[in-house]
Amino acid sequence: MEKFRTFTGIxxxxxxxxxxxxxxxxxxxxxxxxxxxxxPNLFDQWRYLDEGQPGQDxxxxxxxxxxxxNQPRYRDAQILLARENFGCGSSREHAVWALADxxxxxxxxxSFADIFYNNCFKNGLLPIVLDxxxxxxxxxxxxxxxxxxxxxxxxxxxxxxxxxxxxxxEIDAFRKHRxxxxxxxxxLTLQHAGEIRxxxxxxxxxxxxxxxxxxx
Amino acid sequence: MSxxxxxxxxxxxxxxxxxxxxxxxxxxxxxxxxxxxxPQAFEGLRLAGRxxxxxxxxxxxPDHNVPTTRRxxxxxxxxxxxxxxxxxxxxxxxxxxxxTMDDPRQGxxxxxxxxxxxxxxxxxxxxxxxxxxxxxxxxxxxxGIGTSEVEHVLATQCLVQKKSRAMRVTVAGHVGxxxxxxxxxxxxxxxxxxxxGTGYAIEFAxxxxxxxxxxxxxxxxNMAIEAGARAGFIAVDDVTIDxxxxxxxxxxxxxxxxxxxxxxxxxxxxxxxxxxEVRLEAAAIEPQVTWGTSPEMVVPVSGRVPDxxxxxxxxxxxxxxxxxxxxxxxxxxxxxDIRLDKVFIGSCTNSRIEDLRAAAQVVRGRRVADxxxxxxxxxxxxxxxxxxxxxxxxxxxxxxxxxWREPGCSMCLAMNADRxxxxxxxxxxxxxxxEGRQGAGGRTHLVxxxxxxxxxxxxxxxxxxxxxx
Ligand code: SF4
Numbered sequence: 001m002e003k004f005r006t007f008t009g010i011x012x013x014x015x016x017x018x019x020x021x022x023x024x025x026x027x028x029x030x031x032x033x034x035x036x037x038x039x040p041n042l043f044d045q046w047r048y049l050d051e052g053q054p055g056q057d058x059x060x061x062x063x064x065x066x067x068x069x070n071q072p073r074y075r076d077a078q079i080l081l082a083r084e085n086f087g088c089g090s091s092r093e094h095a096v097w098a099l100a101d102x103x104x105x106x107x108x109x110x111s112f113a114d115i116f117y118n119n120c121f122k123n124g125l126l127p128i129v130l131d132x133x134x135x136x137x138x139x140x141x142x143x144x145x146x147x148x149x150x151x152x153x154x155x156x157x158x159x160x161x162x163x164x165x166x167x168x169x170e171i172d173a174f175r176k177h178r179x180x181x182x183x184x185x186x187x188l189t190l191q192h193a194g195e196i197r198x199x200x201x202x203x204x205x206x207x208x209x210x211x212x213x214x215x216x
Numbered sequence: 217m218s219x220x221x222x223x224x225x226x227x228x229x230x231x232x233x234x235x236x237x238x239x240x241x242x243x244x245x246x247x248x249x250x251x252x253x254x255p256q257a258f259e260g261l262r263l264a265g266r267x268x269x270x271x272x273x274x275x276x277x278p279d280h281n282v283p284t285t286r287r288x289x290x291x292x293x294x295x296x297x298x299x300x301x302x303x304x305x306x307x308x309x310x311x312x313x314x315x316t317m318d319d320p321r322q323g324x325x326x327x328x329x330x331x332x333x334x335x336x337x338x339x340x341x342x343x344x345x346x347x348x349x350x351x352x353x354x355x356x357x358x359x360g361i362g363t364s365e366v367e368h369v370l371a372t373q374c375l376v377q378k379k380s381r382a383m384r385v386t387v388a389g390h391v392g393x394x395x396x397x398x399x400x401x402x403x404x405x406x407x408x409x410x411x412x413g414t415g416y417a418i419e420f421a422x423x424x425x426x427x428x429x430x431x432x433x434x435x436x437x438n439m440a441i442e443a444g445a446r447a448g449f450i451a452v453d454d455v456t457i458d459x460x461x462x463x464x465x466x467x468x469x470x471x472x473x474x475x476x477x478x479x480x481x482x483x484x485x486x487x488x489x490x491x492x493e494v495r496l497e498a499a500a501i502e503p504q505v506t507w508g509t510s511p512e513m514v515v516p517v518s519g520r521v522p523d524x525x526x527x528x529x530x531x532x533x534x535x536x537x538x539x540x541x542x543x544x545x546x547x548x549x550x551x552x553d554i555r556l557d558k559v560f561i562g563s564c565t566n567s568r569i570e571d572l573r574a575a576a577q578v579v580r581g582r583r584v585a586d587x588x589x590x591x592x593x594x595x596x597x598x599x600x601x602x603x604x605x606x607x608x609x610x611x612x613x614x615x616x617x618x619x620w621r622e623p624g625c626s627m628c629l630a631m632n633a634d635r636x637x638x639x640x641x642x643x644x645x646x647x648x649x650x651e652g653r654q655g656a657g658g659r660t661h662l663v664x665x666x667x668x669x670x671x672x673x674x675x676x677x678x679x680x681x682x683x684x685x
Contacts, residue, residue: 001264031295033255033302035263054295093256093364122364185364186266189372192233192241196269196374199232199243207338209467209475210245213272214313214334 001124003182008151009078009105012068013142017083021095021116024087029054029094038094039101043069073146081138082109086127087116096123106152108159110135121175122184126154128169154180219485221382222451223417226357226482230340232374242377245339247369248325249276249312251303252631253344257367258306268310269373275334276307276314279324280631284594284621287317296632310370323597323623326350326564330434331599333463337452337479342369347564347647349440352449353433354456355482357417359446380446381491383416384484387424389498394681396574397432398566398645398664400424400496401439402504406514408494413445416492419484420450424498430459431570438565439647442511451483505551505677506649506662508539513649515551517667517679523547542651543659544639552677554661558642559584559591559672560654561665562621563628566645567596569603571665576609578669578680584617585675592619592634594626618672630655643671 029041031054040058045051047069049062063070069077080099086109087095096119099107105125110132112120120127130138141161142148151160154176159167178188189196204211220228232241254276261267268274281296283289291297300317307314315322321332326347329335335351341358342348344366351358365375385404404420405412418440425436433450440448450456457476460466467475502516513536515522524536524547540547545554561567561575572595584591593613595601601623604610610620627634628646636642636658645668649660663671670680 031299033259033299035256035259093362184264185376186264186368186371189241189368189374189376193372195233195241196243196372200373203243207475207478209336209471210339212465212467214275214465215272 001182001184001187004105004124004126004154004179006151006153006155007078007105008149010074010076010147010149011079011081011138011142012074012077013081013139014068015083015139018085018088019082020088024095025098026052032094035097036101038098039103042098042102043067076103078103079106079108079150079152080104081135081142082107083135084110084132086112088113093119093122096120096125100125108135108138121178124179124182124184126152126179128152128159128171130167130169134167218489219487221384221484221488221490222355222419222449222482223357223380223382224488226338226340226355226449227379229338230357235376239376239378241374242340243374244342244369245273246329246334246341247274247366248329248334248341248343248345248348249274249303249307249366250280250325250343250345251278251299252280253363254306254366255299255302256363257344257370258310260367261310261370264371266371268312268370271311272313273373274312274370275329275332276303276312277319277322277325277328278303278317279322280625280629282317282322282622282624283632284592284624284626284634287622293633320598320602323595323600324564324567324625326434326438327567327596327600327623330354330430330459331463331597333460333466336460336466336475337456337482342375346441347438349446349448350434350438350564352437352440352447353430354460355449355452355479357447357449358437360441380417381415382419383413383445383492383494384419384421384490385494385496386422387420387496387498387501388422389424390427391424391498391501392681394666394679395501395503396664396666397428397435398662399501399504400498401436402506402511402514402662403496403501404436404494405439405443405511406504407496408443410442410510410512411444413440413443413448416445418443418445418448419490420448421484422495422498425450426453426455428455429570430455431568434568435565435571439511442647452479503664503667503680504662505554505667506660507543507545507551508536509542509649509651510535510539511647511649511662513539514662517551517677519551521545521547521549521551521554552679555587555641555676556643556661556671557587557589557640558636559588559668560594560627560642560644560646561592561618561668562594562596562626563644563646564596564625565647566665567594567600567623569600571645572600572604572609573607575665575669576612578666578683579616579618579673580612582616582673584672587675588617588672589640590619591617591672592621592627594621594634595623597623616673627654629653630658636660643668643677
């Protein structure tokens, strides 16, 4: 996983509560054998006017001009501003894969569904919880100014607005460390590679049959 | 200090490090791979530039999507075909042994692991599939994992795990004739419920369990997950060791002797303490039939479809009413009055040679009833199929009017072309009777192979104990 660096990104507002994982990535796309490539189908039923199917040429589909991500001013957004209970519904990791593949790095909301929140960290996406009033204020600020961008500094745990206002946020130390170092669960386990090898050597002596290779 | 449970022994011998936060890094000896839950894991490896930690600890085979007819023509559904081809390509790229669709050893992952001796006592075994608990029959710690964990095991040969609590389910005494492993496990689930084992690892014990063959023990452990437990297992004894001896990947010579000595320790100590104990009397267990949409909705074949009006708990009552509506059954109907449209003998629960022998014994010299539109036997692996054919079982089934198919998951979950049509009612030897599991609108009754075979002949459920001979 890439290290999470300080960046300044355009904010796109998605002004509805309880956005569920089926809305984030509809179920017909779960048959995919890939972890990437879900970006074009992010919010599929809101983003396009037709019904999406796997394997289509999405560039030729009719866009819903009213959907926020289709508005030119939000096209390059890297921060999604959302309302409460974002990511509720099924546990599908595909929802996070789709947001990350689209290009989002941060999601700001007053609250997140539990499994979705956990899945974010497995995939380098930073979910930031802010109180509902602050989120509301941001919605107004984003609407009022085209090109509204926030600077996200994870190490300092702050957001900085274009006016220089600094908004602090909370995150647990263990997760912060993992994102900053770009450590995924696998990378974390691989930090103990020496211990794994030592275990293997000991077991190989005690119980060599466990290591018999599976041949053709 | 009290003695250790089998679970303690399996757990302790695989801890690489204690993380100090309630989790441990657990070493995984064996990993089974199939086409549905692995593609994103392999892609994850590729994106991160990682290689499998120990490629030869893995064994792959396609099973969920493979067709059970005209195998030589390949897979017609392009989405299914792509998943299988992707597995082939990933295994080639990462150096993982695969029994491809045309390999005579191909089959359901949980059938081929034990059959090959890939599954051995004392191991930790995982697979991106909840029925991995099957392998616990060998005195192994085996459980299902998600796609992220599949990638984690491939890359590190370890998993970060939290230890479960220990439960022992003792089935005391002996079952009567005509009562099988499937009936025992359905009775256990009926007793403790589908959430009864949540948070536990279950050890199955007692004379009735010890009296089972390895096939029967696998059937019991297979359905531990249906009782809510991620893992279920049984102590090692002579039956286990006799089964493993001579399997292709089993140890030989001096190594075999050493292994057997170690395996003899794989049982709970007499003074071991469990967090929960459940006891059933084997003699009271009859052949079982599920009537609803959850495996705990089960009654003896001599019983009747229950009446929700008798259920005091309102939540349970509503669940029963919904299940009866879906299943189109009236409360009070004798189980033996339930007429069927299809019969499916197969799945990782009941598709091994012993299962097929039991079913064949019932149908030998008889005919499938006229109201049965399709009765099919799907062997669990190519080797099971070959063995059955060598014993002439295929002919017994064919002459009775059954279809004899190629190995795979088939109608257990209807991911290939085998499925129920809306409203069709099926006697099935599989493990899940959820709504739509065997096809949208399909109605599933879970039973043993002998009960399924007898139902095919009668056209409705019958008590196999009173059936002819
Ligand atoms: S036979 Fe059924 S339960 Fe077993 S692995 Fe296949 S789909 Fe899953």
